[in-house]
Amino acid sequence: MSKNVTGPEIERLIQLLARLPGLGPRSARRAALHLIKKKDQLLIPLAAAAAEASDKVGICSVCGNADTVDPCTVCSDARRDHSTIVVVEDIADLWALERAGVLRASYHVLGGTLSPLDGIGPEELNISSLVNRVRAPENPVSEIIIAVNATVEGQTTAHYIADQLEGSGVKISRLAHGVPVGGELDYLDEGTLSAAMRSRGSF
Amino acid sequence: MSKNVTGPEIERLIQLLARLPGLGPRSARRAALHLIKKKDQLLIPLAAAAAEASDKVGICSVCGNADTVDPCTVCSDARRDHSTIVVVEDIADLWALERAGVLRASYHVLGGTLSPLDGIGPEELNISSLVNRVRAPENPVSEIIIAVNATVEGQTTAHYIADQLEGSGVKISRLAHGVPVGGELDYLDEGTLSAAMRSRGSF
Numbered sequence: 001m002s003k004n005v006t007g008p009e010i011e012r013l014i015q016l017l018a019r020l021p022g023l024g025p026r027s028a029r030r031a032a033l034h035l036i037k038k039k040d041q042l043l044i045p046l047a048a049a050a051a052e053a054s055d056k057v058g059i060c061s062v063c064g065n066a067d068t069v070d071p072c073t074v075c076s077d078a079r080r081d082h083s084t085i086v087v088v089e090d091i092a093d094l095w096a097l098e099r100a101g102v103l104r105a106s107y108h109v110l111g112g113t114l115s116p117l118d119g120i121g122p123e124e125l126n127i128s129s130l131v132n133r134v135r136a137p138e139n140p141v142s143e144i145i146i147a148v149n150a151t152v153e154g155q156t157t158a159h160y161i162a163d164q165l166e167g168s169g170v171k172i173s174r175l176a177h178g179v180p181v182g183g184e185l186d187y188l189d190e191g192t193l194s195a196a197m198r199s200r201g202s203f
Numbered sequence: 204m205s206k207n208v209t210g211p212e213i214e215r216l217i218q219l220l221a222r223l224p225g226l227g228p229r230s231a232r233r234a235a236l237h238l239i240k241k242k243d244q245l246l247i248p249l250a251a252a253a254a255e256a257s258d259k260v261g262i263c264s265v266c267g268n269a270d271t272v273d274p275c276t277v278c279s280d281a282r283r284d285h286s287t288i289v290v291v292e293d294i295a296d297l298w299a300l301e302r303a304g305v306l307r308a309s310y311h312v313l314g315g316t317l318s319p320l321d322g323i324g325p326e327e328l329n330i331s332s333l334v335n336r337v338r339a340p341e342n343p344v345s346e347i348i349i350a351v352n353a354t355v356e357g358q359t360t361a362h363y364i365a366d367q368l369e370g371s372g373v374k375i376s377r378l379a380h381g382v383p384v385g386g387e388l389d390y391l392d393e394g395t396l397s398a399a400m401r402s403r404g405s406f
Binding site: 005006007008009010012013016017019020021022023027029030031032033034035036037039042043044045046047048049050051052053054056057065066067068069072073074090091092094095098 | 235237240255269293
């Protein structure tokens, strides 16, 4: 690439940046150059921030969130309703729901969805730990909200989890399907439209 | 953002990543999560690579390239033709020309283009150092290839540099305009087409 033009340190930085989602080889090169040009404002702080994060950040042993404390900030927040557990696929989904700020509940991160073709079975996901949380007598759970993606894999996983929790006496719910806020009907697929129609409410 | 969900270390990492070109706030969050999840393979190596680059990388005092040695690998490469200087706007352009591998010459990075509206005059660019390089008796220069972008600002800068070098006895050339290799005429602008027509060569 630019082997004869710069030192191996820059090459290494480019290669690592290229492995970030959203950056390809070309934009990684641009990002590395930007970092080098803004050494004091950006490269040095980034090196420090990355080192500090790698030092301190871990995965919460209760819910699977990424945080610097274990149990994480969410799990140890006394003002939350810990009798409700929102089950999500990924930490990013947990963060997205928190940004929306609709519910002050606790979470459980599955770490993916069932995908037999990719060799991802129930053992690869944090499903048994969810079942254990629900069955643990010291923290009574009243509702499980399955907030997985509205994809085939997500829905399959949701059904599997609902099966596993059958007989636990816990209410199991899932996110509503419908027209996204701001969405235009003309651009929506038939599945979404018919779901929105079926679940219509009074005006 | 995700203030109540994760520690400040992750927030800081997200904020710094969001300042990279090509990453917005949303993709920076995704990138940070990816880094955290791949701590050993990605986050720790990135922290080390960024620290090493910030330690070692500097700007070449001769040509303005970024490298770990000064003069840079290009300037100190004895197999290159140092009587030809390719003038580019940015380090990224130097790297792009080197990837193309058309010419084993030396370079001069301007650090931008003349842009009076943004307050960028000749003093903000590495133009006087180029003139000094051309005038220095110890390293006779025979040709200056002005390889700036084919934008209005680039061409204005090219003309200014050509003016500054007038009377130095050095040949001044610039990149050809024409149809990009693989380009379709239907998608090209009139300026490119007429330039390609004017500069047509025999078959």
